[in-house]
Each structure stands twice: as C-alpha cells, then as structure tokens.
Amino acid sequence: MAATQIGLGADVVLQLVGGTGIGILQITADAGKLGIVSDANQNGLHSELVLTSMVKHVDVAVFEVFAAARDGDWKPGILSLGLAEDGVDWTLDD
Structure with a gap:
C-alpha cells in the first residue's frame, strides 16, 4: 500500500x-x-527520512481509567485522549 x-x-x-x-x-x-512512524520514537531507523514519530501514551489512558475507578467515577465507553490530554505526542530529534 505504501508503494502504491x-x-x-x-x-x-x-x-x-x-x-x-x-x-x-x-x-x-x-x-x-x-515517513512518519507510530507507537514509539523510531526516528533513528532512517534518520534522514523519518519526519517524526507519533508516540501513544497508553500509560496515561490506564492511569485515567484506574483513577476514575478509584474515585467511583468509572463508566464503560470510549476514552479519547489526544495531544491536549497527553494521550499521544510527537517526537523531535536534533
């Protein structure tokens, strides 16, 4: 698909x-x-041709869910965490 x-x-x-x-x-x-890669900082794989890495902060999502359960506020459903909520981030290397 990428080649296409x-x-x-x-x-x-x-x-x-x-x-x-x-x-x-x-x-x-x-x-x-x-290329833009995901999940973790992989900028070093092809350092001249990786524009950035999109990093998923699964730990932030887990913490939010556990904190809601601890506080008695947990509800089933979808939790959407973006840049503003620190759910994802991007990397910049020198």
Whole structure:
C-alpha cells in the first residue's frame, strides 16, 4: 500500500501498524520519501527520512481509567485522549 501511495504521488507516508511498519518505512526510504512512524520514537531507523514519530501514551489512558475507578467515577465507553490530554505526542530529534 505504501508503494502504491508513493506511486500516486505521496511525499509522506504515515504508518500505524506497530513493528510491521518497519517494512513500510523501508519502502518509503528506498523511494526517498518521508515517513512518519507510530507507537514509539523510531526516528533513528532512517534518520534522514523519518519526519517524526507519533508516540501513544497508553500509560496515561490506564492511569485515567484506574483513577476514575478509584474515585467511583468509572463508566464503560470510549476514552479519547489526544495531544491536549497527553494521550499521544510527537517526537523531535536534533
């Protein structure tokens, strides 16, 4: 899919598939395009061609749920945590 998107003119590919995204990042690097990776800081894998890494703060979500349960406020449902809630972040390397 990454190769297809690059073939259609994509300059940046975002992978959201964890460890298997290394293959996507390799295809992107081989094409001289930029990649954005997910789950953890992986900027060092192809340092010249990784634009940034999107980091998921699962620990923040777990803490929020446990704190709500402790306080008697927990309700089943979806908890959405973005940048403002520190649920996700991005990395910047020198």
